[in-house]
Amino acid sequence: MSTSRTRPNLSQLATLLDVSAATVSNALSGKGRVSEELAERIRAKAAELGYMPSQAGRALRTGRTQVLGLVLPDIANPLFPQIAQAIEHAASNAGYGVLIADSRGDVAMQTKAIQQLQDRGVDGIVIVPRRGTRVADIGSPVAVIDSPSTPGNTVSADxxxxxxxxxxxxxxxxxxxxxxxxxxxxxxxxxxxxxxxxxxxxxxxxxxxxxxxxxxxxxxxxxxxxxxxxxxxxxxxxxxxxxxxxxxxxxxxxxxxxxxxxxxxxxxxxxxxxxxxxxxxxxxxxxDMETIAEQAISALTIVIEAQTAPDQEKSVLRLSKVAKADRTSVPMDxxxxxxxxxxxxxxxxxxxxxxxx
Amino acid sequence: MSTSRTRPNLSQLATLLDVSAATVSNALSGKGRVSEELAERIRAKAAELGYMPSQAGRALRTGRTQVLGLVLPDIANPLFPQIAQAIEHAASNAGYGVLIADSRGDVAMQTKAIQQLQDRGVDGIVIVPRRGTRVADIGSPVAVIDSPSTPGNTVSADxxxxxxxxxxxxxxxxxxxxxxxxxxxxxxxxxxxxxxxxxxxxxxxxxxxxxxxxxxxxxxxxxxxxxxxxxxxxxxxxxxxxxxxxxxxxxxxxxxxxxxxxxxxxxxxxxxxxxxxxxxxxxxxxxDMETIAEQAISALTIVIEAQTAPDQEKSVLRLSKVAKADRTSVPMDxxxxxxxxxxxxxxxxxxxxxxxx
DNA sequence: TCGCTACGCTTAATCGTTTAATCAAGCGCT
DNA sequence: AGCGCTTGATTAAACGATTAAGCGTAGCGA
Known part of the structure; x- marks a missing residue:
């Protein structure tokens, strides 16, 4: 077989095309200035080799892992399949992976689970809190799915x-x-x-x-x-x-x-x-879990992006890390x-x- | 508050202790040669600052992400909570995070889901296949949980x-x-x-x-x-x-x-x-999902570690990437x-x- | 003709960690 | 004293991506 054992990386792609790695990066991300013709050649070659950027390299440089954490504290919650599926779907559409964390019904473990997720470098966290648990201000962007009457709630069914x-x-x-x-x-x-x-x-x-x-x-x-x-x-x-x-x-x-x-x-x-x-x-x-998940994820991504934005430092002071959706409650059927x-x-x-x- | 805005990294820790970053790394991982006394000082400081190694940096260097993928193809499978919980628990104990992938009942999407997980750089994948689906040889280490009569099955209930x-x-x-x-x-x-x-x-x-x-x-x-x-x-x-x-x-x-x-x-x-x-x-x-999950994860980690071992190249030829557990079937109650x-x-x-x- | 900008690309630095290679010093021997 | 070996540390080179800065060329207005 001619399929290479190891996945190609930027520089291999670059040397193959006789350009610099930076150009390849720019072409694929559409960020820098690259002639349309060359960009096309690069994209073609990338597709041909099935190039996929290394998340590790990217994460190291950008500080973003493109991964969200999902913490479901209620033990064996029968809603879990619905929630996980909807969140995973929405996250996937937004380019994120979903890391699950189960706190097995233990309220104390919820904090530990969140901690572990953060150690893993997730960009944000979706929490469906155990009944009544108030989610404290964590360091990371958070979306809370509970009920409209929960303080700090991001989005939920009505x-x-x-x-x-x-x-x-x-x-x-x-x-x-x-x-x-x-x-x-x-x-x-x-x-x-x-x-x-x-x-x-x-x-x-x-x-x-x-x-x-x-x-x-x-x-x-x-x-x-x-x-x-x-x-x-x-x-x-x-x-x-x-x-x-x-x-x-x-x-x-x-x-x-x-x-x-x-x-x-x-x-x-x-x-x-x-x-x-x-x-x-x-x-x-x-x-309508689909909609709820979409809202949660999109609200979360907004906070995440605001995070890296070099903007006014006002944001550091004013902007809470808990996401706020435009539709805070979604009607039920x-x-x-x-x-x-x-x-x-x-x-x-x-x-x-x-x-x- | 004196808690630093940004988490400390190896070199910060190193300069604070007036040693090199390499020494800190060695001390914390117990790999290289470091005097016990210094190692202790380093560990203490690390604990004090709450130092946590960056997964991104480590992943880039070692090529391992400490993350496993879990693909559950049956749409909204009511077993999902049990499975996810057990797998997550076992994986967590083994130092792995769990990335979920749902193929929404679509058999074709199962392949895509696996692909995406690999693009995210997971070290291995746990698959509970859709009925009858034969899991082809993927590039990554895989553990299959289905039934003893499924070819390629790693472990399952009896x-x-x-x-x-x-x-x-x-x-x-x-x-x-x-x-x-x-x-x-x-x-x-x-x-x-x-x-x-x-x-x-x-x-x-x-x-x-x-x-x-x-x-x-x-x-x-x-x-x-x-x-x-x-x-x-x-x-x-x-x-x-x-x-x-x-x-x-x-x-x-x-x-x-x-x-x-x-x-x-x-x-x-x-x-x-x-x-x-x-x-x-x-x-x-x-x-006994707990046991099944433990078996699956431990079998998987073995394959993963064999993966990086520089051993005989025999392994490349002989060793299949699908994990084999010592207890291939676990009794039911x-x-x-x-x-x-x-x-x-x-x-x-x-x-x-x-x-x- | 000079200077300025825009373009298209390359150079080089950087993210944080691991690890092979190196080095200085101390010690026991012949 | 000189040789070899161990110990305990340092240096430096990756890993793969992003991105700010630089650089030559060309076009264009003054």
């Missing part, structure tokens, strides 16, 4: 509006007695979603909130949530703030003999992978599937034990 | 043995008529799991296989799998090769009024995040939860009318 979608959908179906299911009240995301739902409900509808984590602490992990009882009390719709909890609710109801959606409706959030695979398929609210249906049927069916309000 | 666990568990419970549920017969992993199950079954038990993807092509995506009918034909246990399909089966059965585990048992594979959260909690088979129960009850219970037992 969880509040997502909640409103759920509320209106259930209202339209005639539901008047809801159980909202969350995991932990310390999460900004979950609070926004629940707040959004509540904000749409007229005072005539009853809406109670069940927080799973406190409940489990009292009754043991994996315990029943007592949804059957709520159903018998008249609750016709169960709105969870995550598909994971929606799934739990759905199976618990089904197992207790409550028919979904005929007797009770269930909704979730995030459109996780299984939501469309189960029977009945889950009605949920999806976030309601995906109506089969776990929601008209409440009227329940009203008929309610009698067994409960009463109507 | 899917066959996992299947045997399921079979024996169901057999012990008295099940004699099974439906095995897979997605696509082209997957080595799924075939191994099914093969393992079958290998344990005496000829007296009936075991049919339902492949979802072909079935969906015939009946439309998200269609019913007709499990109720199978149940009525006498099937008492549904063994899926993935929790995702087990979940689908479980909800379909529950929705059709079949009680699990009283009337039918369901098992899955992989212990995905939701398996323990649903009701009833899913009996499944878990792979059965996690018995609530979706499996004795088959006898069904035999009794088969008539529609309910009783308790």
């Amino acid at each position: 969880h509040w509006q997502g909640g409103q979608l759920v509320a209106r959908h259930l209202l339209d179906l005639g539901h008047r007695d809801l159980l909202l299911i969350g995991n932990n009240p310390a999460s900004n995301v979950q609070n926004d979603r629940i707040g959004g739902i509540k904000s749409c409900l007229p005072s005539s509808v009853r809406a109670r909130v069940l927080w799973i984590e406190p409940h489990e602490e009292a009754h043991g992990k994996g315990c029943h949530l007592g949804l059957k009882e709520r159903f018998e009390e008249g609750v016709t719709a169960f709105a969870a703030v995550s598909d994971l909890h929606a799934l739990r609710a759905l199976t618990e109801l089904q197992g207790a003999g409550v028919r979904v959606p005929d007797e009770a409706s269930v909704t979730g959030f995030d459109d996780l992978i299984w939501s469309s695979a189960i029977t009945p398929a889950l009605t949920t609210v999806r976030m 309601l995906v109506v599937r089969q776990t929601t249906g008209p409440a009227s049927s329940q009203a008929v069916k309610a009698p067994p034990a409960g009463d109507m309000e | 899917h066959w043995q996992g299947g045997q666990l399921v079979a024996r568990h169901l057999l012990d419970l008295g099940h004699r008529d099974l439906l095995l549920i897979g997605n696509n017969p082209a997957s080595n992993v799924q075939n191994d799991r099914i093969g393992g199950i079958k290998s344990c079954l005496p000829s007296s038990v009936r075991a049919r296989v339902l492949w979802i993807e072909p079935h969906e092509e015939a009946h439309g995506k998200g269609c019913h799998l007709g499990l109720k009918e199978r149940f009525e034909e006498g099937v008492t246990a549904f063994a899926a090769v993935s929790d995702l399909h087990a979940l689908r089966a479980l909800t379909e059965l529950q929705g059709a009024g079949v009680r699990v585990p009283d009337e039918a048992s369901v098992t899955g594979f992989d212990d995905l995040i939701w398996s323990s959260a649903i009701t009833p909690a899913l009996t499944t088979v878990r792979m 059965l996690v018995v939860r609530q979706t499996t129960g004795p088959a006898s009850s069904q035999a009794v219970k088969a008539p529609p009318a309910g009783d308790m037992e």
